[in-house]
Amino acid sequence: MRCFVAIVLLITAANPSLFSQKNTVFDPRVSWVTLEQARKMDSDDVLHLKLNRKNLADFPACLNDFSNLQALSLQGMKLTSVPKELAKLTKLYYLDLSKNDLQEIQEELCEIQSLETLVLNRNPLGYLPHCLGRLTRLKAIDLYDTEVSNLPESLEQLTGLKVVDFQGVQLRAEEIDDLKRRFTAVKFFFDPPCNCFR
Numbered sequence: 034m035r036c037f038v039a040i041v042l043l044i045t046a047a048n049p050s051l052f053s054q055k056n057t058v059f060d061p062r063v064s065w066v067t068l069e070q071a072r073k074m075d076s077d078d079v080l081h082l083k084l085n086r087k088n089l090a091d092f093p094a095c096l097n098d099f100s101n102l103q104a105l106s107l108q109g110m111k112l113t114s115v116p117k118e119l120a121k122l123t124k125l126y127y128l129d130l131s132k133n134d135l136q137e138i139q140e141e142l143c144e145i146q147s148l149e150t151l152v153l154n155r156n157p158l159g160y161l162p163h164c165l166g167r168l169t170r171l172k173a174i175d176l177y178d179t180e181v182s183n184l185p186e187s188l189e190q191l192t193g194l195k196v197v198d199f200q201g202v203q204l205r206a207e208e209i210d211d212l213k214r215r216f217t218a219v220k221f222f223f224d225p226p227c228n229c230f231r
Contacts, residue, residue, distance in 0.1 A: 079102065137158065201224065
């Protein structure tokens with residue numbers, strides 16, 4: 034066992050990105066503040082806000098108070114649609130909408146021109162809208178454990194798109210090959226291809 038641990042440590046030391054690349058891409062490494070903490074601060078100083086289900090009574094109206102937000106986590110809030118208020122967050126570069134009940138992405142999301150990282154994992158999403166191609170700064174999309182099996186053609190124009198996580202999504206070998214062919218500059222994370230029929 035000690036020998037195995039030593040080997041893993043050596044491999045990790047030699048190539049630290051081997052085990053951490055995906056996680057660091059979708060982890061903004063910021064100091065999150067809660068809504069309760071944010072309300073005790075100057076609203077202009079609130080840059081990284083993490084909301085949760087106990088904030089539902091104040092949401093989404095509370096977003097109007099923090100126009101300088103750069104990172105926002107709405108993880109696990111049982112959202113069924115993208116709040117229109119997000120379109121007003123013109124400095125937002127990181128958005129976590131994971132673990133919600135989103136079946137589709139509304140146009141409002143496509144208005145956040147500053148967005149670089151979009152986390153959508155663990156939503157019952159079946160597709161991504163064409164309008165995401167307007168997000169010219171988009172670099173990373175997390176689709177882990179969704180039902181999305183393809184990317185819209187509009188994303189092919191995004192030269193900055195570098196990482197897409199499709200783990201937890203049942204893709205056939207031909208679907209994986211097609212994505213790799215269309216997005217040659219993108220690093221994909223896939224599970225082994227399935228023999229599934231859709």
